Every structure is written in C-alpha cells, then in structure tokens.
Amino acid sequence: MRLIQILSSLLLLAISHSITFAQIGVLGQDSTRRVISTAVSFLTITPDARSAGMGDVGVALSPDANATHWNPAKLAFLEKTMGMSISYSPWLQKLVNDMSIAYLSGYYKISKQEAVAMSLRYFNMGSIQFTDLQGRLQQDFNPREIALDGTYSRKLSKEFSMAITGRFVHSNLAGNFSNGPGNVNATPGNVVAADISAYYEKKKIIGMIPTTVAFGLNISNIGGRMTYNNPTTADYIPTNLRLGTGITAEIDEYNKLTFALDINKLLVPTPPIRNGQGQIIKGKDPDRTLVSAMFGSFNDAPNGLREEIQELMFAMGAEYWYKDIFALRGGYFNENTIKGARKYFTLGLGFRYQKFGIDFAYMMPTIQNHPLADTMRFTLLFDFGRSKQEKSVTDEEGAVQ
Template sequence: MELKLSRWIKLWIGLLCISSYQALGQPSQSASFLGQDTTRRVINTSVPFLNISPDARAAGMGDVGVATAPDVNATHWNPAKLVFIPNRSGFALSYSPWLRQFVNDMSISYLSGFYQIDNKQAIGGSLRYFNLGNIQFTDGSGNLIRDFMPREVAFDASYSRKLSDKLSLAVTARYIHSNLSADLLIGNQVETRPINSGSVDISMFYQSNDIDFFGMRSKIAWGFNISNIGPKVSYSNNRNNDFIPTNLRLGGAFTVKIDEFNRFTWALDLNKLLVPTPPQINSQGQIIRGDDPRNLTVIQGMWAGLTYAPGGFSEKMQELMIATGLEYWYSDKFGSDLFSARLGYFHEDRNKGNRRYFSVGLGFRYNVFGLDVAYIIPVVQNNPLAETLRFSLIFNFKEKSAANNPDQD
C-alpha cells in the first residue's frame, strides 16, 4: 500500500488527530477499516479492530456468538462459555485477509486457547494481531523517507467460573497496543505516538437442561458480554482523547436435536456501542444538540451511549446492530461432530455505518482437528467487506471435559 504525501495527509491526519478510521474510501463511499459508510452519523472510536469478528464459525453465522454452543473462540464472544466447552483444553488459529477491495496486504490473525481447571473453573487467553500492510513515507517531491508497517495487537486473559450447572460468569483483562503513526511530527505541533492501554470485559452465560420441543431434545441458551471497558486514549499530544469501542452484546440461541445425527441452532445477537453519539453541529462547527464527547468520562460516556442520542429515541434505536444465524451439524453414531453448514445475516442501520451482509460457512471435524471457513456476501454495492474470507483451524483435545465430569472437583 503506497501513499504519496497528499493522500498520506488525508489518511493519517484524520486517523491520528481525530482518531477515526475514515480513510481508504472511494468517491461514492467513504469506508472505515470496519467496512462502514462513514459519510453519515457513525460512532467513531479508537482501536475499533477490537470488535472485528475474528473466527470463521461466528462469521459464517452473521457474526453471532454470545450464546452459541461453547468453543475455544468464546474468548472473544463470551468468555463465560469457556467452562462449558465439552473438551478439557484446546486452541485455535484464525486468519482473514482484510479489505481486499482496497489493498492486498492487510490481515487479521487471532490465536486463542483455553484450559478447564476443574468442573467449575476455566481460564482462557487470546492474541489478536491486525496487520495494516506496508506504507512508504515520502516528502512533497515524492522522495522516499522510510518504510513503516502500522500494526495493532491485543492480548486477553480470561477467568470463567460456574455459579451453578447452568450459569457462569467471566472476567477478562486486556492489553492493547496500537502503532499507526511511527512517531510523526505534523505541522511542527502535533506529535503522534502509539497507544498502550488496557480494558476489561464482564460476561455471563446461561444454558438450560434438555427440554422437549415437539418430541425432540432441545436447549435454550443466552448470555451477555460487556467488552472493552477502559480509559480514553489518544494517538497524539493534542489532548483530544477518544473512547475505545466499549460494546454491549446480548443474545440467545435455540438448539434442537432432530435425531442422533442431526441438529440445528438458531442464534440472535444484539450489539450496542456504549460510546456517546456524535453531537449535532452547525456550519460553523458549533454543537447545537448533544454533548462534546471530549468532556465526558468513561462512565458518563457508557451511560450516554446506552441512553441518549441527539436525534432522540429513533436515533438511539438506529445504533443497534442485529446479527442472526443458523447452524446445522451432522454427527456420527458416537455423537462426535463431523460436518456443519452455516448461514447468517448482519444488519447495521444506513445512518450508522450501513454494514449489511449475508454470510455462509462450512465446518469440518475429525478427531482432535477442526476447520471452519466463512465468506461474506454484502447487500450494499461497493462494500469494502465484499468477498471477505475467514479461516479457523481448531485443535480440541479429547481428554474428558472437566465441565462434564461431576466427579471432579
């Protein structure tokens, strides 16, 4: 990804001084690194890569995951599920080329793992790496100054504990590093710098016992995850600190076992950024309705993000992101999963980013190995997320799960 100075200024001043990802757009549609249309009233945050769906299973179901069947990638969606995974331990590696409609050297990698200490406790961890490609710094004459590779990294550590045989809670601590600027000095005034910060998550998961559904065994599950609760950050010394993408994810899932070989799951997630809605401003840049986010604390910002928008209740409802998906599993006569097919849909209001897409996915399991693949099909033309692929390689160790062994303390 090679940028001359004029385009560099357009991209990075907006990125570093305003701390929003409003770059790499086309004349018809400005698109952020989340694939949003940022020409409308989009809620902008720093380090939005924290909310990108990292794994192929959830991506194939429209980015649902807070209440789906527990697996190793619960470290992102809902760490409270870790203690319910039917294996004692495991890890997974996920990879996705990113925004290939614009560039060919951006990607997201995600390494996750878990271990069940006993039948009531589990720990998990993950490492997320966002590679934004290579950039060449040039002066006004086009002479090369240096090469730079912007990157973002997050490391998570989670602890999950059962409160009963159906309910669990989890807490997660996260370290965040984002280096997008290579310590630039813009206009001899604004000095850019990397971000080093932290955040925490709080999550819950409930899974029912088997219930009868027209003569078929079924289960209901639901959960929530409040993620990325942390301090405001800045890429520069201009004192304009920005919120990180604190997010409330709430959802449920219904699984029905047709027979000993076939089962279906339908899941629904609702997402709401707990970040203030941008204020309404006049042609002089003065706020005419709403609060200046720079004057709000983290707690005030979370409350405002949940309850208030300058456009009233209708605008607040527009900020809800809806994800829903179906998953089918075929199992062998011993109850081991072999093959899955997935279909999903993600919806974001056209005034709040306009990410609307279908997704499809496939999954395969053999012994301790698993492979998941997902593909995005946008509803909106010229969407930067078009043709996005995700791959996940999973290793689940067959040692009997502590979560399913009541004799183990």
C-alpha cells in the same frame, strides 16, 4: 495531526464503519451519516470463521475456544481439558493485498466449573510510505494493532456462569514519524480494558426433541481512551454491549440445528450536531468520564429515541450439523444506514474429526463494490485432553435440589 486523521479514517473504512466508495469516497464524509467512530475498532471485527459464517452471532452459541472473543463466560461449560483456535482473514482484498487479521486463543479447564484462557489478536494494516512536506520519501512503515487478553470463567450454578477478562491493547499507526520541524510526533497508543460476561444454558425437551436454550451477555472493552500524541484529543475505544440467544435442537442422533440472534450497541457517546463554529446545537458533549459515557450512551443521541434505536446492530444466523462432523452455516448482519450501513449475508462450512476442526466463512455485502466483498475467514481448532469428570460444587447443588 493530519497524518493520524488519515490513518484513523482508513481504519474506519477497514471495518466498514464508513460507506462505500460509490457513495462518499474513501476518506470523504456525508452529513446525512451519523456514524459513531472509535479508536482501535479492530477489536469489534469477528475473528473466527464459525461466527463469521453465521452473520457474526456468537454470544450465546455453544462454547468453543473462540468464546474468548464472544462470551468468555461460556468457557466454563467446555468439556475438554484444554483447546485452542487459530484464525486468519485477508482484509480489504478488493483494495490491497497486504492487510490481514490473525487471532489465536486457548483455554484450560482448572476444574469442571472453572476455566482460564488467553487470546492474541493481530491486525496488520499493510505497508505505507511516509513523505516529508515536499513529498520526498522518508520511510516505509507497517501500521499494526495488537490486543492481548487473559480470562477467568466460572460456573456459579449448573446452568449459569460468569467471566472477567483483562485486555492490553497496543496501536502503532505511524511509528513515531514526524513530517517536519515543529510537528508533534505520532507516538504509538496503549490502553487497558476489561470485559464482563455472563452465560445461561438450559436443556429441555420441546416437542419430544432434546433442545438447549442459551442466553448470553458480554460488555466488552470497558476502559480508558486511546491517545497517539495528545491526551486532550484522546478517542474512546469501542466499549460494546452484546446480548443474544441461541436455540439448538437435536433432531435425531445424526442431525442438529441451531438458530441464534445477537443485538449489539456501542456504549460510547453519540456525536452531537455542531454549528459552523464547532458549538453543540443538538445532543450532548461527548467529553465525559467512562461511566458517564457508557450509561449516557442510551440517551444522548441528538435525534432522541429514534436515533438510539438506529444504533442497534442485529446479527442472526443458523447452523446445521450432520453427525457432529459436517456443518453448514448461514447468516445476515444489519446495521442502520445512517450508522454505518453494514449489511451483508454470510455463508460458512465446518468439519470436525476427533480432536481437530476447520471452519470457513464467506461474506456477501448487499451493496455492490463494497470493500469487504468476498471477505473470507479460516479457522483451525484443536481439542486436547479428556473431559473433566470430577464432581463439582454446581453438580452437588443440582443433586440436592
């Protein structure tokens, strides 16, 4: 259905998986681009201001309530009994004034080694007007997408944890609208997905400086395909592999410095090259089972290993804390030009006082007139309760060793 194709294209633009207006136009295509497109791509948008200020790193950063998005396994390392986070970002401010992303997350420590969490993500795509085939106004509608998550996280040793997350995703792009007799209604789409994550944290003394070295892994959005009106035209959701590391040095009692690096890869089929009749002439058929699509995504690019490497996305960032009260952040995100060309610098600020925190982030794309230029994010954090002090199984294991 033409309507759904247009809305899907707008969504791709919204997350900058398409190129800027100056290069290809809003809905145009460029044959030199090999962008991997998915449904509900809002699931990959950075929700919180801390990571957004650090170039979109997060899988191995020190844990907070926003670990529900980046790496739920980190939740087991949180010290407070419970906490929550509220994030908000106006979206595509250069184009419209009524799009936004909101994110709410909260966790609770069952014990020192276990945590549960929930999060809610809401993507408001503003208001659109539907017309009939003669161009007459039929109705106004507010396209929106929602994701609701539930997580269980547990330490398996003093330094290692894992987590599993269940996710329900609802996407309503057209609200059952039909533009005439004989046309198929564009119904809302629903899908269920899961995340599997792991986190390792080791405290060391390096050059007489207390240092924490961390590694993280998160395979997110493992699930079926999304369809809006016909199962035969179902689209993959953005199953993603995220690997990363972070190093935090406590220089002295006042100053702390963190460096982090994330590498991302979509675990969905690379689009093949087709001839004018739609027949595949290079690459592999993207119509596969979930498992085949995930594992096959490492060797299905039509241009071989070179293109597979081009599908990797790199995020790097730094964070400086003064007395655990004030933070200054910066980062850079890079995506290959033929795979979406998202390249931008970020800046961020943070403030903590007792049980309250606030973060701010600002995006600066390297391409002029980019629709995501000047994107800002805001996050409020709240920590409740005391630290869990009871002895855990992992502590007992460490004592025996």
